[in-house]
Amino acid sequence: MSFQRMSVNQNISNSKVQSKAKRGSMNRPQSGIIDGDIFYGFRSDIENDCPLAPAYKTKLFNLFRLIEKEFDILYQENQSLQDKIEVLNEKIERDTFDKPDCVDFENNISKVLSKKLSSSSQKSKTAHKLKAQTSKIVSSFKAPQxxxxxxxxxxxxxxxxxxxxxxxxxxxxxxxxxxxxxxxxxxxxxxxxxxxxxxxxxxxxxxxxxxxxxxxxxxxxxxxxxxxxxxxxxxxxxxxxxxxxxxxxxxxxxxxxxxxxxxxxxxxxxxxxxxxxxxxxxxxxxxxxxxxxxxxxxxxxxxxxxxxxxxxxxxxxxxxxxxxxxxxxxxxxxxxxxxxxxxxxxxxxxxxxxxxxxxxxxxxxxxxxxxxxxxxxxxxxxxxxxxxxxxxxxxxxxxxxxxxxxxxxxxxxxxxxxxxxxxxxxxxxxxxxxxxxxxxxxxxxxxxxxxxxxxxxxxxxxxxxxxxxxxxxxxxxxxxx
CATH class of the missing domain: 2.130.10.10 (YVTN repeat-like/Quinoprotein amine dehydrogenase)
Structure with missing residues (x-):
């Protein structure tokens, strides 16, 4: 859980939210960051202060609209991917706990190893290490206790x-x-x-x-x-x-x-x-x-x-x-x-x-x-x-x-x-x-x-x-x- 440096009087919860946003995937900004209000604020400022010709102003406004539209599309795609990842993670966990053939996993791997490895002493040691590692992997597949x-x-x-x-x-x-x-x-x-x-x-x-x-x-x-x-x-x-x-x-x-x-x-x-x-x-x-x-x-x-x-x-x-x-x-x-x-x-x-x-x-x-x-x-x-x-x-x-x-x-x-x-x-x-x-x-x-x-x-x-x-x-x- 990352913390951001703050002054003495700053609130710790604000830092937490900022650090999580940086570490996580792309999050949709809060209302008022990239939305219609800000867009029209840009438009008002440009109309009042900008010396550009009307044609350039119109082009600039169109570019703002395209940026906002593209951002919304990316945000929706990101949210969809996050939902799919979470569903897949939960499915993997359920399958890990419920898979009926996990008990035979170690035996099957051991049989494959025995066919592949020769009878030399060095390879026997390798087979022993691999079998120990396989047993450790299989232990993580056991049903919830x-x-x-x-x-x-x-x-x-x-x-x-x-x-x-x-x-x-x-x-x-x-x-x-x-x-x-x-x-x-x-x-x-x-x-x-x-x-x-x-x-x-x-x-x-x-x-x-x-x-x-x-x-x-x-x-x-x-x-x-x-x-x-x-x-x-x-x-x-x-x-x-x-x-x-x-x-x-x-x-x-x-x-x-x-x-x-x-x-x-x-x-x-x-x-x-x-x-x-x-x-x-x-x-x-x-x-x-x-x-x-x-x-x-x-x-x-x-x-x-x-x-x-x-x-x-x-x-x-x-x-x-x-x-x-x-x-x-x-x-x-x-x-x-x-x-x-x-x-x-x-x-x-x-x-x-x-x-x-x-x-x-x-x-x-x-x-x-x-x-x-x-x-x-x-x-x-x-x-x-x-x-x-x-x-x-x-x-x-x-x-x-x-x-x-x-x-x-x-x-x-x-x-x-x-x-x-x-x-x-x-x-x-x-x-x-x-x-x-x-x-x-x-x-x-x-x-x-x-x-x-x-x-x-x-x-x-x-x-x-x-x-x-x-x-x-x-x-x-x-x-x-």
Whole structure:
């Protein structure tokens, strides 16, 4: 997920839209760029100010009309091709899962190899390698091992939702960070917004719950991170409608005006000169790390709010940060195609740099198995072992840029994509399933993040996107059904 350089006061969501438009295929301009209004504006300016003869004016107007007509034709052709590509991709995926002869694929390839190769020792080794590679290919053709279904929808934000996060065990709420300058806390069961934080003056780009207290950490495009008190009102606010009554209302009105709002932070963390793309608690929650577009990360003291140290080294803007669940370790991801591992277990903050991707690293997260999983705009996800991080232990190739991914407690990677899909893989790189996406299920715009949770009311995975929605999914192993 590429970011564009912006000034301190610019909104992060505008940069996202611009970068996606550049990276994607040709998109039709918004109304007013190449249309009748602009054409007639040109005509009026030429008639009033241009010294050209009438014949030349007429010729120029005709050329404008031809350009507009040609653009419309190209746009229609492009849209048609995009629709065909999406249909073909979905057909390929269905055929891959449903093809009955896949089980014989490995045997057939092995037979062909045995006929083609001689009995020499060198060729035997080659045959063994090819058979191993064939087995790996066949494993990707296996039928889905998980049943995925949409269970809940959390609707109310007025702009894209950058991130969704889950609270500590025993607290059945989720938090959302949105480009509409607000962060919200939602009841998982009722899907109601319990609290809306409005203390930031820019896009809210990340949200994290304190591991033991009712505190929330948010990072924003206003160059700051805030820690605020999550005092929740579990009772239905007066005048607030039920979920069923809200179905016919406009999305912008679904966060009721009488829901509790908070505008004052418990602690404000400053020090950055660029937008804060992500913020995270260090284990023990006495310190916080923030990642910024000013190419640095900062370690803050929670008690005093003071800046402890500035972590420099990245060549371009930072896109994400994550911390280890039990050790004082952190990773920062950057547009410079690298992610860095920072070790705070000693006074000296040692650092290691990893260059496994060719484009912007959009996120890198720790797993409970002491691994790091990184995702990138280069359409790949890589799994790294902390004991030996010279090379990835698994590489997952996908068909779209990867956004903020999440790894479950049992090692399932949820990968959100620019192309509106969410795919599930294990830590060995084997594909497990894809979340359904249709007119009634799934996101209809870019999926920005994913977050796993221990099963709460049948929901164990949440996704957020730029369709302004957060969706709760049930992901169940077919072996358990």
């Amino acid at each position: 998980y049943n995925c279904g949409l269970v809940k929808s959390y609707i109310g934000h007025k702009d894209g939702v950058w991130e969704v996060s889950v609270a500590r065990p025993g607290v059945p709420v989720i938090g959302t960070a949105s480009a509409d300058h607000s962060a919200c806390i939602w009841s998982i069961e009722t899907t109601r917004c319990l609290l809306q934080y409005q203390g930031h003056t820019g896009s809210v780009n990340s949200i994290r719950f304190h591991p033991a207290k009712d505190l929330v950490l948010t990072g924003s495009g206003d160059c700051s991170a805030h820690i605020w008190q999550a005092a929740l009102n579990w009772d239905l606010p007066k005048g607030h409608s039920s979920e069923e009554e809200l179905e016919g209302e406009d999305l912008d009105d679904k966060i009721d005006s009488k829901i509790s709002t908070l505008r004052t932070p418990f602690r404000e963390l400053l020090g950055h000169s660029g937008a804060v793309s992500a913020a995270e608690w260090i284990v023990g929650a006495d310190q916080v790390i923030t990642a910024s577009w000013d190419r640095s990360a900062i370690l803050h003291d929670v008690e005093t709010g003071s800046l402890l140290t500035t972590l420099s080294g990245h060549d371009q803007e930072l896109t994400h940060t994550s911390t280890h669940p039990s050790q004082r370790l952190a990773v920062t991801s950057s547009r410079d195609a690298t992610f860095r591992l920072w070790d705070f277990r000693e006074s000296l903050h040692s650092v290691s740099v990893f260059q496994g991707h060719t484009e912007s690293v959009t996120s890198a997260v720790f797993t409970r198995e002491d691994k790091v999983v990184s995702g990138s705009d280069d359409r790949s996800v890589k799994v790294w072992d902390l004991k030996n991080m010279r090379y990835p232990v698994a590489t997952i190739r996908v068909d779209s840029a990867v956004n903020r991914l999440s790894v479950s407690a049992n090692g399932i990677i949820a990968i959100p994509h620019d192309n509106r899909h969410v795919r599930l893989f294990d830590l060995h790189g084997q594909r497990l399933a894809r979340l359904p996406r249709s007119s009634r299920q799934g996101h209809n715009r870019m999926v920005a993040s994913a977050a796993w949770i221990d099963d709460v009311g049948g929901v164990n995975l949440f996704t957020s996107g730029f369709d302004r929605r957060v969706l709760g999914w049930s992901v169940v192993s077919l072996k358990d059904q």
